[in-house]
Amino acid sequence: MEPAVLLITLACGFVMSRFGFPPLVGYLGAGFILYTLEIDENTLPLLEKIADIGVYLLLFAIGLRLDLKSLVKPEVLVTSGVHMFSFVIISLSILKIFAFLGFSQIAGLNENQLLLLAFALSFSSTVFAVKTLDDKGEMVSLYGQIAIGILIIQDLFAVVFLTFSKGELPSIYAFALLLLPFLRPLIHAIFDRVGHGDLLVLFGLVMTLVFGAFLFEKAGLKPDLGALVMGILLSGHTKTQELTKSIFYFKELFLVTFFLTIGLKGLPTTEDLVLAVLLTLVLPIKWLIFLTILTRFRIRARTAFLSSSALMTYSEFGLIVCSVASLNGWLPEQLIIVLAVSLALSFLFASPLNQVSEQMYQYLHPFLAFIEHNKAKSEDTPIRIGHPRFLILGMGRIGTGAYDALKKNFGNVVVGIEHKPELVARHHRQKRRVILGDASDTDFWHKLEPNENIEHILLTMSRHHGNLLAFEQLKGSSYEGKVSAIALYQEEISHLSKMKIDQVYDIYESAGVGFVNSMISEIQRNKPPTKKKTLLKKYYTRKKVKKRKED
Missing domain, CATH: 3.40.50.720 (NAD(P)-binding Rossmann-like Domain)
Known part of the structure; x- marks a missing residue:
């Protein structure tokens, strides 16, 4: 069974890469193919754990490169809140239209249930955006930093929801985690002494999985948040870049299983597929809201366009929100399949667009220049390089x-x-x-x-x-x-x-x-003088000594 999983995953990833798509699109397809072969999440329980580790390492890597100041910038903080509110209201209206059209999955839902589903749809995928930015080498670009900042604020909204969905507050020990910043000098001192090889990799994994995910989960908080916090605590160190590179391939490999598990959640019915396609067609609205809000903060049209394109997906966190709501009896279980397919389709939709985002920007430049804030033009002064x-x-x-x-x-x-x-x-x-x-x-x-x-x-x-x-x-x-x-x-x-x-x-x-x-x-x-030069030097030295004696 395991060889089949590996072969099918490799084949699908390879085929997609040959057609110019990111391999992650192939991994999603591999998940659906494996499900048709009667391989699901329950058949491979370890796969879910590996997928979780992949997400933890991803968030840890984000923390390593994160500039905390970027989170409190208006274009990040306000955009996150205003976008979520706006998209929830708009998607709520769209869901009501779909319910009126007779889609059985949502026809029987009340106002609060539709609102919860709209909330789940408002998130953008952290995994997709970071993977796309990383592949393009744009993680530290301005538009990349804005996109990641917005995603982290969204993830914090998800953490708040998941915390309260348990019906219980975090453990009293969660307050002890507030002392972690004071331990930063000690953590950095250990970081200094772990060397550069396998010990450095092990140190990164322990910080992510033990002091991050495990510790926060025991305190009643999201393990994802713990991995992110540990990354932030290690950021700014001289060996941060080296650690990021050391865990890179672990993160990449484990994230493959994350995309597999989405497909392994089950195959949709025809009605599920139609609803998922319609939800995917709503994504341009999500993109347009991001674009409009960002340009109001005097962000240049290109930066706003590229940030919005990276965020034009549904999210794995939205899927988690929907799963938790289903476990609590707030949403029907069938909606998890619909949302999983919508998530996969959003990746298929956004992947090629992000590959040609620069070309799309040039094509849409007249329209984008029209919606750009007037004062953003002050950045268009000529650049003189001498x-x-x-x-x-x-x-x-x-x-x-x-x-x-x-x-x-x-x-x-x-x-x-x-x-x-x-x-x-x-x-x-x-x-x-x-x-x-x-x-x-x-x-x-x-x-x-x-x-x-x-x-x-x-x-x-x-x-x-x-x-x-x-x-x-x-x-x-x-x-x-x-x-x-x-x-x-x-x-x-x-x-x-x-x-x-x-x-x-x-x-x-x-x-x-x-x-x-x-x-x-x-x-x-550093070459020593030749023997010939040494003999000549001795000859002239003796001659000088002899001359002095004669004088």
């Missing part, structure tokens, strides 16, 4: 190394572009000329003043997707100089080469060459 010869897009470690090497050899004729504000501030402190901007943003290139001095542009962003988008913008501009790019995998090298990029550098191969060149320089610098 007259550099070299432009580096992406000022991480590789970009920084390239910047320093070019400056050393050619002088102060280099400018870097970086979309992380904290990284830009650090470069400014270190006297580098770095400008805040997103090279994959079409608006950035429109605001950038034309510059004929630039001879060479280096694409050094950590994500292949970001380098591709930046090169697409360059192709549409008047730039005629050379372009170089970095790549991590062979397929990325092939892809970039086919796009006619002048030079593509394999990171690992280039690192090896640089390492050996550095070693050769060191050997030559």
Whole structure:
């Protein structure tokens, strides 16, 4: 049975990836296929536990990268509340229409039950959004931070509901968890001493599953919240990035089972499927509400558009809300299947749209410019970069190394572009000329003043997707100089080469060459004088001594 599960999951994920869809869409399909083979959640009880671990690790990873200040910004806090209220009211009206049309699943529901279902539909998927942002390398972009902030506020609403749905308050021991921030120095001290290998991975898992999920669950709180809090406590440490990378593949693997379990909840009837499709058609309304509210906070149209696109799904937390409501007798069990199918369809709907979101933004730009807040136009002032010869897009470690090497050899004729504000501030402190901007943003290139001095542009962003988008913008501009790019995998090298990029550098191969060149320089610098030179030195020394004696 287990081999069949693995093979079907791999096959579905592979097929979807070949058609340009994220593999997670295939995993959802694999769940439905497995259910038709009479494999369900009860057949594989361990699968649910693994799926939970995947969600915990996901929230832990969010916490590691979370900027708490972003949660209290009006565009995050107010948008979350206003959107939830607005969408609940609108979807309540739509559900009443569906009930009037005779859908048996909701025809017999009263006002309060419909309101509860509308509340469950108002959530957006944390798993989908974070996975999509992570794959695109946009977790720390402005629109990514706004989307994640909104999702966390939504998750807190879900936590409040689930807490009160138990009919009991959290344990008295929950108040002891308020002391956790005071333990941060101790936790960071342990973090300093766990090394870099398997012990670091184990430390991350223990912090997530034991001190996070298990501890919070015992205190009567949501384990998901515990994983998030532990991630926040570890954020800001010098080894945070390393820990994030160390647990990355664990998180990815365990999340596969999460998408599988959605499909394993059961197959819908024809009526369930029709209702789920109709609910999926409501998603553009959810997107439009997010877009409208965000632009009222003077967020640029592109940022609002991309944030709204990442949030245009139904949520696993909404499914949990519906499941708890069903257990308490507040909603019929059949609605869980409807919501599970709606969730799967929303992923199928949103996945391809998020893959081409930048192209969609360019197509819809006239409409989006119309709804953009007038004062947002103040950001459209031209960006002046002076007259550099070299432009580096992406000022991480590789970009920084390239910047320093070019400056050393050619002088102060280099400018870097970086979309992380904290990284830009650090470069400014270190006297580098770095400008805040997103090279994959079409608006950035429109605001950038034309510059004929630039001879060479280096694409050094950590994500292949970001380098591709930046090169697409360059192709549409008047730039005629050379372009170089970095790549991590062979397929990325092939892809970039086919796009006619002048030079593509394999990171690992280039690192090896640089390492050996550095070693050769060191050997030559410390090379002892030859025997011939030593004898000559002795001869001239004796001659000088003899001359002094004669004098």
